[in-house]
Amino acid sequence: MKQTMRVFAMVAAMALCLFGAAYSAETIKVGHLADLTGPTGEVGKPYAQGVQDYKDWVNTQGGINGKRIDMPMFDYAYDKNKAVNQYKKYLEDKVVAIQGWGSGDTEALSKTTGDDKIPYISASYSAHLTDPAKTPYNFFCAPDYTTALRAGLKYLKDNWKEKRAPKIVFIYPNVPYGIAPIKGGKEYAKELGFEVLGDENVDLKAIEANSQMLSVKNKGADFAWTGGTTNSTAVILKDAKKLGLTTKFFSNIWGADETTPKLAGGAEEGALVMAGSTVYGSNVPGMKLLMEVTRYPGPPVTHYIRGYVSMMVLTEALKIADKKGQLNGPGVKAALETLKDLDTGGLTPAKLTFTPTDHRPSMTVNIMEFQKGKLVLKQTIELPRKAEWLGL
Numbered sequence: 001m002k003q004t005m006r007v008f009a010m011v012a013a014m015a016l017c018l019f020g021a022a023y024s025a026e027t028i029k030v031g032h033l034a035d036l037t038g039p040t041g042e043v044g045k046p047y048a049q050g051v052q053d054y055k056d057w058v059n060t061q062g063g064i065n066g067k068r069i070d071m072p073m074f075d076y077a078y079d080k081n082k083a084v085n086q087y088k089k090y091l092e093d094k095v096v097a098i099q100g101w102g103s104g105d106t107e108a109l110s111k112t113t114g115d116d117k118i119p120y121i122s123a124s125y126s127a128h129l130t131d132p133a134k135t136p137y138n139f140f141c142a143p144d145y146t147t148a149l150r151a152g153l154k155y156l157k158d159n160w161k162e163k164r165a166p167k168i169v170f171i172y173p174n175v176p177y178g179i180a181p182i183k184g185g186k187e188y189a190k191e192l193g194f195e196v197l198g199d200e201n202v203d204l205k206a207i208e209a210n211s212q213m214l215s216v217k218n219k220g221a222d223f224a225w226t227g228g229t230t231n232s233t234a235v236i237l238k239d240a241k242k243l244g245l246t247t248k249f250f251s252n253i254w255g256a257d258e259t260t261p262k263l264a265g266g267a268e269e270g271a272l273v274m275a276g277s278t279v280y281g282s283n284v285p286g287m288k289l290l291m292e293v294t295r296y297p298g299p300p301v302t303h304y305i306r307g308y309v310s311m312m313v314l315t316e317a318l319k320i321a322d323k324k325g326q327l328n329g330p331g332v333k334a335a336l337e338t339l340k341d342l343d344t345g346g347l348t349p350a351k352l353t354f355t356p357t358d359h360r361p362s363m364t365v366n367i368m369e370f371q372k373g374k375l376v377l378k379q380t381i382e383l384p385r386k387a388e389w390l391g392l
Helices: 002-020 041-060 080-092 103-116 145-158 182-192 210-219 230-242 260-264 287-293 302-323 329-336
Strands: 027-034 068-070 073-075 097-099 167-172 223-226 248-251 272-275 364-371 374-382
Touching: 027 041, 027 080, 027 302, 041 068, 041 073, 041 230, 041 287, 041 302, 080 103, 097 302, 145 182, 145 223, 145 248, 145 272, 145 364, 145 374, 167 182, 167 210, 210 230, 223 230, 230 248, 230 260, 272 374, 302 329
Parallel strands: 027 068, 027 073, 027 097, 167 223, 223 248, 248 272
Antiparallel strands: 272 364, 364 374
């Protein structure tokens, strides 16, 4: 009996040693800036959870070549000053990369991260962040805002049946995120033959948009781009329906999601969304694992999927950099720029590619439409990777 107990003790000790050996003594430090409680928190929370859930899953699988990812999350509440201060703390902690969030923090830090050589993978999809000649350490994992807008314009024009030029208005908040795609979008709209009408401003925190929708109605707009987030877009759609507008709305990637039918109360029917991912539960190879590791309460929205993919991309780069013995900012950047046709298991509209001269992850956009409270894929549009569109 005593001998049996000694055997059990030895086996248990060996098991503990093996379990402890799953990770080396070294950890990989990564920063994570998120908006959980600020004006973009309604879309920031699911995105941030996707980032964290994928990180946690990687750690359960042995981490990065045996090294655990240490990535605590900081809620900066969409206050770029708080983001800048936390960034300085991350530098002191010697992070090798940062998962960021919005346009305010991303743009405020774009020069600094370049100077400090810290890869910054954000959820700000502004096209001007894709040109490595200007922002060498900025990356993101969805079609940029202008590419998404161009794809929507192409879809609408391809399906336009009347002989006259279609009329379009642009509705967006007066913040960097809202403004980013407007210039490039208007130029492409004119190139396609749209009649571009005046702009309307609707704040991210808007609780009504009656005057703006009345203006859109008086202009006779056939189409309207909405460049806010889910709450402001729902306000726009509800007030448009109340005023009897026949305008067809198409939204930025952050402007609508699976929560919109509840927020808009049916006013979303027929509205389009320029999506940079599939929808939760869709029949794609990568969905099974995503659903298994999801810890977000309730069915996650599409923003969760993009956060998950963002961490997937960083993880692949960390593995490459570590194997090369270059687990630092420049090494992670170089690794990101070797990723070619990265397969996300169908979670994104196309495989992702970064190069040292072009940080546009893909030129492919899923055009989704609200039909009876569900997001339905209408078409996937791939635009040409034009050199003159880089950064615009």
